[in-house]
Amino acid sequence: xxxxxxxxxxxxxxxxxxxxxxxxxxxxxxxxxxxxxxxxxxxxxxxxxxxxxxxxxxxxxxxxxxxxxxxxxxxxxxxxxxxxxxxxxxxxxxxxxxxxxxxxxxxxxxxxxxxxxxxxxxxxxxxxxxxxxxxxxxxxxxxxxxxxxxxxxxxxxxxxxxxxxxxxxxxxxxxxxxxxxxxxxxxxxxxxxxxxxxxxxxxxxxxxxxxxxxxxxxxxxxxxxxxxxxxxxxxxxxxxxxxxxxxxxxxxxxxxxxxxxxxxxxxxxxxxxxxxxxxxxxxxxxxxxxxxxxxxxxxxxxxxxxxxxxxxxxxxxxx
Amino acid sequence: xxxxxxxxxxxxxxxxxxxxxxxxxxxxxxxxxxxxxxxxxxxxxxxxxxxxxxxxxxxxxxxxxxxxxxxxxxxxxxxxxxxxxxxxxxxxxxxxxxxxxxxxxxxxxxxxxxxxxxxxxxxxxxxxxxxxxxxxxxxxxxxxxxxxxxxxxxxxxxxxxxxxxxxxxxxxxxxxxxxxxxxxxxxxxxxxxxxxxxxxxxxxxxxxxxxxxxxxxxxxxxxxxxxxxxxxxxxxxxxxxxxxxxxxxxxxxxxxxxxxxxxxxxxxxxxxxxxxxxxxxxxxxx
Numbered sequence: 001x002x003x004x005x006x007x008x009x010x011x012x013x014x015x016x017x018x019x020x021x022x023x024x025x026x027x028x029x030x031x032x033x034x035x036x037x038x039x040x041x042x043x044x045x046x047x048x049x050x051x052x053x054x055x056x057x058x059x060x061x062x063x064x065x066x067x068x069x070x071x072x073x074x075x076x077x078x079x080x081x082x083x084x085x086x087x088x089x090x091x092x093x094x095x096x097x098x099x100x101x102x103x104x105x106x107x108x109x110x111x112x113x114x115x116x117x118x119x120x121x122x123x124x125x126x127x128x129x130x131x132x133x134x135x136x137x138x139x140x141x142x143x144x145x146x147x148x149x150x151x152x153x154x155x156x157x158x159x160x161x162x163x164x165x166x167x168x169x170x171x172x173x174x175x176x177x178x179x180x181x182x183x184x185x186x187x188x189x190x191x192x193x194x195x196x197x198x199x200x201x202x203x204x205x206x207x208x209x210x211x212x213x214x215x216x217x218x219x220x221x222x223x224x225x226x227x228x229x230x231x232x233x234x235x236x237x238x239x240x241x242x243x244x245x246x247x248x249x250x251x252x253x254x255x256x257x258x259x260x261x262x263x264x265x266x267x268x269x270x271x272x273x274x275x276x277x278x279x280x281x282x283x284x285x286x287x288x289x290x291x292x293x294x295x296x297x298x299x300x301x302x303x304x305x306x307x308x309x310x311x312x313x314x315x316x317x318x319x
Numbered sequence: 320x321x322x323x324x325x326x327x328x329x330x331x332x333x334x335x336x337x338x339x340x341x342x343x344x345x346x347x348x349x350x351x352x353x354x355x356x357x358x359x360x361x362x363x364x365x366x367x368x369x370x371x372x373x374x375x376x377x378x379x380x381x382x383x384x385x386x387x388x389x390x391x392x393x394x395x396x397x398x399x400x401x402x403x404x405x406x407x408x409x410x411x412x413x414x415x416x417x418x419x420x421x422x423x424x425x426x427x428x429x430x431x432x433x434x435x436x437x438x439x440x441x442x443x444x445x446x447x448x449x450x451x452x453x454x455x456x457x458x459x460x461x462x463x464x465x466x467x468x469x470x471x472x473x474x475x476x477x478x479x480x481x482x483x484x485x486x487x488x489x490x491x492x493x494x495x496x497x498x499x500x501x502x503x504x505x506x507x508x509x510x511x512x513x514x515x516x517x518x519x520x521x522x523x524x525x526x527x528x529x530x531x532x533x534x535x536x537x538x539x540x541x542x543x544x545x546x547x548x549x550x551x552x553x554x555x556x557x558x559x560x561x562x563x564x565x566x567x568x569x570x571x572x573x574x575x576x577x578x579x580x581x582x583x584x585x586x587x588x589x590x591x592x593x594x595x596x597x598x599x600x601x602x603x604x605x
Contacts, residue, residue: 010497017499024413027406028423031472032430038437038445045448094341101338114342116593121349123589124582125529127556131563131578132352135359178348185345209331232436239438241532242560266440266532273447273536290444294437301436305429 039294046288049281058288064252071285073292078254079169079262080238080293086173086258087180087237092230095181099188104200104214122182130246133175138247141174142166146259161259167249170258175243180233187229187308191222194312225311228304235300239293241266265289353582360579363572369580373542378562380569385577387544388558392581394459394545395538395554396528399466403474403523408509408516411478415485416504428479434472440532442469447536460548462538466527474523481515482508489604514599521592529585531556555581 049058049071061072102111142165149159161168195218203213219226249261250271269286276282371384410427418424446465455461485508493503509516531554539551540561555577562574 013499013502017501020501021413021417024409024417027409028413028418028427030406030410031427031434031475034468034471035430035433038441041445041448042441094344097334097338097341098345101342105335105338114346117346117349120586120589121345123525123529123585124352125531125556125585127529127531127559128356128578128582128585129352131359131559131575132355134563135575136351136355178352181345181348209327211331211334212327235436239436239440241438241440242556246560246563266438269440269444270532270535273443287444287448290441294441297436297438297441298433301433302429305432309429 035298039291039298042287042291042294046284046291049284049288052281059292062254066279066282066285069281071281071288073265073289075252075254076263076265076268076289077292079248080264080266082169082255082258082262083172083176083244083248083264084234084237086169087176088230088234090173091177091181091184091233095184095233096188096226098181099185099192100214100218102185103189103192104210104218118182118185121178126179126240126243127246129175129179129243133171133243133247137174138166138168138171140166141168141171141259145170149259158257159259161257163249163257163260165249165261167247167261168259169248169255169262172244172248172262172264173258175247176237176240179240179243180236183236184229184233187232188222188226191225191229191308191311192218194225195221222311224307228307228311231300231304232308235297235304238300239266239297241270245270265293269293356575356579356582359575360577360582363576364579365576368573368576372544377542378565378567378570380567385553385555385558385573385580387542388553388555388577389580390544391459391538391553392528392555392584394552395462395466395534396524398459398463399470399527400474400520400524402463402467403470404520407471407475407478407519407523410475411482412504412508414479415482416490416500416508428476431472431476431479435476438532439469439530440535443533443536446533450537456549457537457539457551458549459538459545459552462534462552462554463548465533465537466530469530469533470523470527473526474519477519477522478512478516481519482512484515485512486604511603514596514603517595517599518592521588521595525585525588525592528588529556529581531560555584 052069053061053071058071058073059077060074061070062074063070063072064075102114106114146161146166149156153159199217199221200213203217204210208216244264245267248264248267250263250267251261252263253260255262269289272282272286276286367382368384369389370386371382372387373385374381374383377383414424414427418427442465446461446468449464450456450461489507489511490503493507494500498506534554535557538554540553540557541551542553543550545552559574559577559581562570562577565571
């Protein structure tokens with residue numbers, strides 16, 4: 001231990017403590033300030049475009065021709081929504097079942113394996129997910145899923161498409177579903193751990209099966225928390241860039257089917273940053289896209305964090 | 320004894336089966352991803368890839384390697400992690416020792432959680448606007464700043480969660496002996512929680528080195544190894560992305576090899592942080 005410190009007289013040490021407290025307090029201003037600064041900086045960059053178009057024209061416009069000054073965001077917003085909904089729809093059922101299994105059924109040894117496994121899934125970089133998507137998922141969608149649906153389920157809406165490739169909403173959704181799975185499983189598991197053991201034992205003692213206990217005692221209590229976890233997962237999916245960009249096809253259209261190509265907002269920003277300074281208003285439009293993305297993610301995050309905090313007292317962010 | 324199969328038992332069996340299938344699907348996805356990267360990347364991997372920078376015509380399939388991207392990524396993530404550490408350790412210590420129950424602490428944590436959720440492409444766009452207003456070009460410095468912003472909330476919250484697990488007795492003992500809160504934080508808390516703090520640093524480093532969207536705008540790309548903070552710098556994720564985007568199969572092969580290198584680095588960091596936690600945990604007070 002640094003004995004030097006203990007030799008200095010108490011008033012000096014107390015002053016040191018106070019000034020450290022003040023300095024550190026100033027540092028804690030940084031995170032809240034950063035949220036505001038990012039919002040304001042993007043809004044300021046995007047502002048000029050509102051002088052030329054109304055907000056409605058921008059959000060509902062379907063034509064994207066920067067060279068002619070036409071910036072309709074609707075195809076990109078729709079693309080983001082399609083891909084995110086596909087990912088969440090694919091991820092939620094297996095993730096909930098896995099979390100229930102881990103929390104209610106699995107032996108300690110299986111739980112111990114699952115934690116590092118989820119950590120690894122969360123650690124894999126998004127560009128590697130993208131490579132996996134291009135090499136494995138896109139061809140699978142193209143050669144197996146599309147012919148299958150065309151042959152047997154062609155009558156279903158949202159599943160018919162003229163897209164000849166596998167680069168599609170569904171490919172993006174599958175890759176994203178795997179990417180957000182660790183988040184949804186971890187949050188659901190943690191929320192279920194807050195249910196008192198006595199409640200389960202009471203239910204089991206009444207003769208209920210494990211699943212009946214889950215269905216009627218555990219799930220009703222944890223539903224808000226699970227929903228918050230799903231919202232948290234979908235906000236991850238909304239903002240994911242590289243992996244999605246590599247597999248969704250990037251065609252500026254409003255998708256009508258899960259086999260259509262899409263062009264989500266993050267992909268739009270990433271693909272066009274290069275020429276954005278050379279075309280008037282282009283940079284304002286792309287920063288506007290980032291702002292739209294940020295606004296949605298902020299709402300999702302604040303809402304789900306507050307819900308989780310109510311349930312768990314404090315949100316653990318260790319994944 | 321004869322078992323009576325009620326509806327609820329059948330339901331139990333079906334659900335249990337579905338759960339096992341789901342569990343296997345999730346675990347199988349990891350195996351599939353790692354397997355794909357390994358099978359595709361291993362044949363294309365050679366010594367030249369990791370020891371040379373791209374030579375002329377590299378992106379047409381000629382001589383060279385991706386040393387520029389490997390080193391570039393280490394510089395970027397190393398710098399970003401260091402910059403984030405300067406801010407995150409003091410903030411985490413403050414949150415636990417000075418503001419553990421205050422409402423200000425709750426606001427700071429909420430804003431950190433919100434920052435954690437902001438997509439990396441938004442950090443990239445913000446970093447880009449920041450650089451425009453400062454008159455900076457795409458450079459190592461720009462990339463480091465963007466990655467530090469991305470890593471700050473991850474590192475701070477991870478440290479915060481670790482420091483929270485500090486045994487209360489230990490802190491109270493230090494305070495009871497007459498040390499100030501600052502002395503307790505510096506001499507007791509950081510030492511006791513060192514393994515956890517290192518884990519948090521490694522977690523943030525791993526996120527930083529794998530992130531592409533934030534450095535896309537801010538760090539640029541170059542075939543050279545940067546010699547100054549103001550030069551553009553290559554990174555592994557972007558090396559994967561750009562090589563995959565070329566129409567030449569030989570170059571695409573190298574993209575797979577680059578993805579394998581990146582995956583190995585990231586997994587080594589993830590496993591390494593487990594090892595650090597287990598190994599160094601022996602020297603802390605239980």
